[in-house]
Amino acid sequence: MNYINLLKIAMNALMRNKFRAFLTMLGIIIGVASVIAMLAIGQGSKQSIKDQISTMGSNMIFVMPGSEQRGGVMMGNSNAQNMKMSDVDALKANVTNIVAISPELRTSGQAVFVNSNWPTTIYGGNDQYLSIKSLKLESGRTFTETEIKTMAKVCIVGQTVVENLFGKGVDPIGQNIRFKNIPFRIIGVLTDKGENSMGQDQDDLMIAPYSTVQRRLLAIDYIQSIQMSAVSEEKSDDAIVEITAVMRKQHKIKEGDDNDFRVMSQAELVKTISSVSDIMTALLGAIAGISLLVGGIGIMNIMYVSVTERTREIGLRMSIGGKGRDILLQFLIESTMLSVIGGLIGITLGYLASAGVGAVMGWPTLIMPQSVAASFIVCSAIGIFFGWYPARKAASLNPIDALRYE
Secondary structure, eight states: OOHHHHHHHHHHHHHHTHHHHHHHHHHHHHHHHHHHHHHHHHHHHHHHHHHHHHHTTTTEEEEEEOOEEETTEEEOGGGOOOOOHHHHHHHHHHOTTEEEEEEEEEEEEEEEETTEEEEEEEEEEOTTHHHHTTOOEEEEOOOOHHHHHTTOOEEEEOHHHHHHHTOTTOOOTTOEEEETTEEEEEEEEEOOOOBOTTSOBTTOOEEEEHHIIIIIISOOSSOSEEEEEESSGGGHHHHHHHHHHHHHHHTTOOTTOOOSEEEEEHHHHHHHHHHHHHHHHHHHHHHHHHHHHHHHHHHHHHHHHHHHHTHHHHHHHHHTTOOHHHHHHHHHHHHHHHHHHHHHHHHHHHHHHHHHHHHHTOOOOOOOHHHHHHHHHHHHHHHHHHHHHHHHHHHTOOHHHHHHOO
């Protein structure tokens, strides 16, 4: 059995019908290109989200209220009022694996300066809030301990708020703006961070002392969440164990009872978002993979046509000593070549499509070598799988009947 001769015969057979061979490969080309492009978009989005979250601090830990039962009624997370400043003090004193801690409160409203106004969100924190959130000042200063204790009406603003209230290039330090009819003096401006991967403007915010937001804006005596920075990302799990123990003690939760709070780390958030992104990527890949299946069916169809057209040729080859396995291999090589060549063209188009999507639409893309290798292997498998039955049919032809075929 001369494999080189079989390869030459298969190549000649494909070259005799170039346009038909191209149309047959088209399904594989589109399928492979779609799979690579879709997976690149999915993986790129996943990596971009992970990078965005990491910029917020990979060692960040936050405590949020859980479900709370009040008067026999189970309250939702948003209605829970079970977290106090005493919890922050207890965590600060007893948890050894954290380096910074701040309460957090937030509310939305309209910021007003003279005749300009802008809808934004104001966050309340302490003097460690900026470092926990990985926020940096472009100009000005953060608030002092005295300003926190006296509920001072001072704030730090993001670039979006500055541009919409004052215009570009204007220094707002020292200016007074109103938020929910309460005047705030601007003491600092944050550096520009731009939009995150989900399209959220990270510069559209105001930050004030937590006591000011808590008492003057919200008029409440509880806090909405607690933000912390662990000593390191590796120590986050140890810190969560300590935090949970301290919070259970603070809230007098008995052994075996459920927590009325939730502790989450940035790493858990990344894991959760990654799992959702993986599902979406798999879904996109599966949808694109359908075209690969259609391409395989196209190969089977055209190989049936080829066997029918070349029935007399097959009979002649078998009558002069050609064996059934030679005929089988010839048609298998033809179907595999169609699939592999289509796959290589599809891989090239997939790379180009991914680069084009990234350049034109600005979407993050990331081509994984595993997806390219898997696409190539699947192409080869499709050629063998869908070419087997037509090749088997050709190999099992009776030479006499084949020679008589009209």
